[in-house]
Every structure is written in C-alpha cells, then in structure tokens.
Amino acid sequence: MKVIDTPLLGCKIIEPQVFGDERGFFMENWNRQRYAEAGIDVGFVQSNLSSSAKDVLRGLHFQYPNPQGKLVSVLSGEVLDVAVDVRKNSPTFGSWTGVVLSGENKKQFYVPEGFAHGFVVLSDTAMFSYLCTRLYAPECEHSLLWNDPAIGIDWSCDAPQLSAKDQQGRLLSTFSDAELPVFTP
Template sequence: MNIIECDIQGPLIIEPRVFGDERGFFFESWNEAGFAAAGLDLKFVQDNHSRSQKGVLRGMHFQNPGPQGKLVRVASGAVFDVAVDLRRSSPDFGKWTGVVLSAENKRMFWVPEGFAHGFLTLEDNTDFLYKCTAPYAPQFEGSLAWNDPAVGIEWPLDGIEPKLSAKDATGLSLDQVTAFP
C-alpha cells in the first residue's frame, strides 16, 4: 500500500494495492499485519456503514472522552472527507485537511483520535464504510460546526445547501467544543 501524509500531522491517505482484470478487482481494505508494518498498529472494535444521497453533509463529529480513530473508505459513490485537529497541544490545532474518497479511486483515510471528522456526499447512493478504534458513546459525542469560519473548511458545495441532521445543524464553534489536551 502507499501511504500519503496530509498537510496536517496525523491524518493519512492510504492507497491500497488493487489487483484487477476484465472480471473486476480485488484489494485488502484491512490487514492488521500489513498496516502494522506500515507503522499503523491499530486495533478496531466496531465497523459502521452509512448510505447517503448527494449533498448530505455528516459531521463534524468527535468523542471526548473516548476518542475514536477511524479508517474510512467509500464502497460506492464518492465523498469529500474532512478531518479537523482538535488537539490543543498540536501545532495544527483548528486546521483541517480533506480528500476525495470514491469507489473509483479506492483510497482510504486514517483519521486519528483527537480529530473531528465529517464528509459531504458527492454522488447519490454513496456507501461510506469505517472502522473505529473505540465504541460509539453517544453521551460523549460532540459536533463541531461544519461551517465554523475559524476553521474555514472549503466544502465543494457548488452552490447547493447541504442536507444536515438537526445535530449537525447545531454544531459548536471551535472555541466552544471540548477539545483534547
């Protein structure tokens, strides 16, 4: 696999080795030994799958305490996936990085503990899959405002208004969230 560092410390873009021919393709989306050899010694406790229509924005979510690291990918469709550093001790605190993940490019995105995470669906019927390093704990979930000007995420909205859940529509500003040390 090919690992690409992002413009902030922590998140990584992972390009798996894909084997394909006229019948289709095959790739390993997770191999504990292979990831450990690449410096990502991860233990996952939960797998999740969501489906969304074009224009749905989910995020920016985090858990504190009980932070989750997430290995995310798209099985069908495409998303613009974003991580925001919420670690106050980090030189990148409050900065974001984003990547297009699609069924076509087969890229994965590692979002470490201490980051808010979210995505905008770019196509209808997008299936988004992610592995988590900690179980979901709704009592500790936080939501950073997807449009906080202090963070300045450049969502590829192309003039449309994103479809948000009630929780995501009321996310907190960077100075209001319970950040990590």
Template sequence: MIIETTPLPGLLRVQPDVFGDERGFFQETWHQRRYAEAGLDRQFVQDNLSWSRRGILRGLHFQNPGPQGKLVYVLQGEVFDVAVDVRADSPTFGQWYGETLSAENHRQLFVPEGFAHGFCVTSETALFAYKCTGFYDPGSEHSLLWNDPDIGIRWPLEQPELSPKDRQGRPLGDFPRDALSVW
C-alpha cells in the same frame, strides 16, 4: 500499499493495492499485519456503514472522553471527506484536511483520535465504511459546526442537508478546553 502523511500529524492517506482484470478487482480493505508493517498499527473494535444521497453532510463529529480513530473509505459513490485537528495543544489545532474518496480511487484516510471528522456526498449516492479504534459513546460525542468560519473548510457544496444534531454544531472556539482532546 502506500501510506502517506498529510499536513496534519497523524492523519494518513492510504492507497491500498488493487488487483484488477476484465472480471473486476480485488482489494484488501484491512489487513492488520500488512497495515502495521506499513506504519498503521491500530486495533479496531467497531465497523460502521453509512448510506447517503447527494448533498448530505455528516459531521463534523468527535468524542471526548473516549476518542475514536477511524479508517474511512467509500464502497460505492464519492464523498468529500474532512478531518479537523481538535487536539487543544497540537501545532495544527483548528486546521483541516479534505480529500475526495471514492469507489473508483479506492483511497482510505486514517483519522486519528483527537480529530473531528465528517463528509459530504458528491455522487448520486454513497456507501461509506469506517473502522473505529473506540466504541461509539453518544454521551461523549460532540458536533463541530460544519461551516465554522474560523476553520474555513472549502466544502464542494453550499447548502448541504444536515441532521438536527449537526445543525446544532458549535464553532471550535466555543468548546471549553476540557471538551477537546490533548495531543
């Protein structure tokens, strides 16, 4: 397994070992001891699974209080996955990172606490999995505007399909400091 840093401190790109032959492949999606030895030492408390069709955009979500770190990956299909640093005093506050995750490339991203997270589906359908370091708390969830011009995410689609909650997302500049995480 290879764990690489990204331009945003704490956001990690993971390339798990994949063992394939003519029958298919085998891959560990999580092994606490191996991941810890490679530098990703977290305790996960909740696993989630999301199925979506092409053009769906989910996010950008974060929780405060009770932030969640997420180890995300795709079981079927392909997504463009995005993390935005919303840690108010971080040197990379308001910056984003995007990566294509797919069942083909087996990549994972670890999105640490203090980041907004979202993805859009670029294949016909996608089955998206994520492990969380904290429990989901709808009372502390916030939605960041998916196309906030001050952040400037270059999504691979122009008119995504959004949930009513995600259509109500706010620009990062509209969040009071106490709604954001601290680095």
C-alpha cells in the same frame, strides 16, 4: 499499498494495491501487520456503514473522552472526507485536511483519535464504510459546526443537507479545555 502523510500529523491517505481484470478486482482493505508497518498500529472494535444522498453532509463529529480513530472508505459513489485537528496544544489545532474518496479510486483515509471527522456526498449516492478504534459512546460525542469560519473548510457544496444534530454543531472556540483531547507528540 501507498501511504501518504497529510499536513495533519497522524492523518494518512492510503492507496491500497488493487488487483483487477475483466472479472472485477481484489484488494486488502485492512491488514493489521501491513498497516502497523505504515504507522497505523491500532485495533478496530466497531465497523459502520452508511448510505447517503447527494449533498448530505455528516459531521463534524468527535468523541471525548473515549476518542475514536477511524479508517474510512467509500464502497460506491464519491465523497469529500474531512478531518479537523481538535487536540489542545497541537501545532495544527483548528486546521483541516480533506481527500476525495470514491468507489472508483478505492482510497482510504485514516483519521486518528483527537480529530473531528465529517464528509459530504458529491455523487448521487454514496455507500460509506468506517472502522473505529473505540465503541460509539453517545455521551462522549461532540459536534463541531461544519461551517465554522475560523476553520474555513471548502466543502464544494453550497446547500448541504444536515441532520438536526449537525445544524446545532458548535464553533471550535466555544469548546472548553475539558471537552477537547490533548496533543501528545
């Protein structure tokens, strides 16, 4: 597997080794030892799957306290997946990085604890999978406004479909210190 560091410390793009022939393909989508050797030494406790139509934008979500790290991938279709650093005192606080994930390219994206996460569907539909390092805790969930101008994410979508919760996301500048995780080098 190939691991690519992003400009945001801890966020990694993973290109698993895929073995294919005329019958299909095989790949490891998680191997604790191999990922730990690549710097992703976490234990996952929850697995989620979502299906979405074109232009559906989910996010930007993060939990604090009880932050979640996520290993995400797309089983079918294509999405632009985005992480935003929301860790107080981080040198990249408020910065974002993104990667196109698809059933075809089979890339994975590791978003560690302390980052907001979201994606927009680029294909007609997409099946999105993610492993989480902590259980979902709705009382700890926060929604960062998907189009916060101070962050400036290029979603490649002019009119995204948003949930009511995501329409009510907040600007990063409105979060108090008590609502944000702390950067620890």
